[in-house]
Amino acid sequence: xxQVLGYGSTLLKCFCLLHQVHAHFYEFTExxxxxxxxxxxxxxxxxxxxxxxxxxxxxxxxxxxxxxxLHMGDCVVLRKPNDPRSRVCKRITGMPGDIIEVDPSYDGxxxxxxxxxxxxxxxxxxxxxxxxxxxxxRSYSAVPxxxxxxxxxxxxxxxxxxRNPETGAWFGYRRIRNNYLEVSAD
Amino acid sequence: xxxxxxxxxALLAVTWIPVMLTATEFVHISQIKGSSMRPTLNPNDGSxxxxxxxxxxxxxxxxxxxVLLRSPKDPDVVYCKRVKGLSNxxxxxxxxxxxxxxxxxxxxxxxxxxxxxxDNAHSVDSRxxxxxxxxxxxGKVVCVIWPPQRWGTDLNRWVGRDILANEGPNKSxxxxx
Numbered sequence: 001x002x003q004v005l006g007y008g009s010t011l012l013k014c015f016c017l018l019h020q021v022h023a024h025f026y027e028f029t030e031x032x033x034x035x036x037x038x039x040x041x042x043x044x045x046x047x048x049x050x051x052x053x054x055x056x057x058x059x060x061x062x063x064x065x066x067x068x069x070l071h072m073g074d075c076v077v078l079r080k081p082n083d084p085r086s087r088v089c090k091r092i093t094g095m096p097g098d099i100i101e102v103d104p105s106y107d108g109x110x111x112x113x114x115x116x117x118x119x120x121x122x123x124x125x126x127x128x129x130x131x132x133x134x135x136x137x138r139s140y141s142a143v144p145x146x147x148x149x150x151x152x153x154x155x156x157x158x159x160x161x162x163r164n165p166e167t168g169a170w171f172g173y174r175r176i177r178n179n180y181l182e183v184s185a186d
Numbered sequence: 187x188x189x190x191x192x193x194x195x196a197l198l199a200v201t202w203i204p205v206m207l208t209a210t211e212f213v214h215i216s217q218i219k220g221s222s223m224r225p226t227l228n229p230n231d232g233s234x235x236x237x238x239x240x241x242x243x244x245x246x247x248x249x250x251x252x253v254l255l256r257s258p259k260d261p262d263v264v265y266c267k268r269v270k271g272l273s274n275x276x277x278x279x280x281x282x283x284x285x286x287x288x289x290x291x292x293x294x295x296x297x298x299x300x301x302x303x304x305d306n307a308h309s310v311d312s313r314x315x316x317x318x319x320x321x322x323x324x325g326k327v328v329c330v331i332w333p334p335q336r337w338g339t340d341l342n343r344w345v346g347r348d349i350l351a352n353e354g355p356n357k358s359x360x361x362x363x
Contacts, residue, residue: 016205023211082298
């Protein structure tokens with residue numbers, strides 16, 4: 001009896017520790033959907049997400065992507081505003097206070113001014129990398145920061161060979177870079 | 187020997203911290219600040235109520251539930267408000283159109299969103315920032331637990347403005363969520 005209780009509490013403690021790490025620090029999860037092509041594949045890609053509080057708040061405006069916090073161009077995981085049970089992965093393309101052109105490909109047949117939006121305080125503008133196949137801020141407008149869950153920093157693809165002979169990457173490992181601040185990274 | 191056992195029990199206590207943190211994801215105790223939920227919570231200036239929160243399944247809400255939610259303008263600010271409209275509800279925005287039954291200026295709550303208002307008319311709520319996403323809701327207020335003279339407070343004795351324009355079941359009908 002004593003032994004069963006001992007094993008049970010150890011199991012409970014391990015499970016809760018794992019859950020806390022998963023909920024507040026780091027998550028490794030699969031992504032689906034075409035909206036982040038070519039950064040993430042429609043299926044089979046697993047992403048490394050940092051979920052600490054600092055990874056869900058905008059960084060002080062220094063323009064340096066090495067400081068902690070969210071920057072323009074970061075890849076984030078967030079709850080969908082109109083369906084909070086599902087989570088989506090998008091890229092930040094507007095910080096609070098920025099003026100956004102909702103659809104840059106819009107040819108301005110109607111009133112051109114109507115296509116400009118200022119991102120409200122405490123909100124961010126997110127779009128998928130695959131603009132032609134993505135449901136994002138262009139349809140549900142700016143997203144409150146409270147819906148952000150974390151920042152995507154890297155990805156794996158387990159259909160790739162265990163070790164790439166050219167780059168030395170394990171299982172298709174690659175950093176997800178901020179393609180707005182680190183333009184010359186690749 | 188006693189020092190060794192003290193260290194051992196301290197370490198053992200540390201291993202229980204994640205379990206306690208996980209437990210606080212289901213029930214939580216919180217202090218209510220400000221007057222926006224008067225007269226239901228904090229009925230007079232001198233008192234601050236402490237409430238028990240149910241954090242389980244925060245998105246599944248009924249009308250007139252009192253909820254804690256993150257402010258859409260600042261994720262570090264938490265508001266306590268009453269749910270006055272579920273997804274796809276139609277609401278009267280002002281009292282005059284409600285009295286006249288004027289259905290031309292109704293506010294529709296979008297899918298996945300809630301309309302929240304403080305019981306006090308002077309409250310920063312959906313009247314100012316519009317419908318809020320369900321994802322911002324943290325949990326539901328179950329009862330007042332402190333001070334003791336406020337035990338057993340009926341949280342639904344006063345439910346705020348009556349602004350619902352559509353009849354309907356209390357459950358949200360947003361495609362089965």
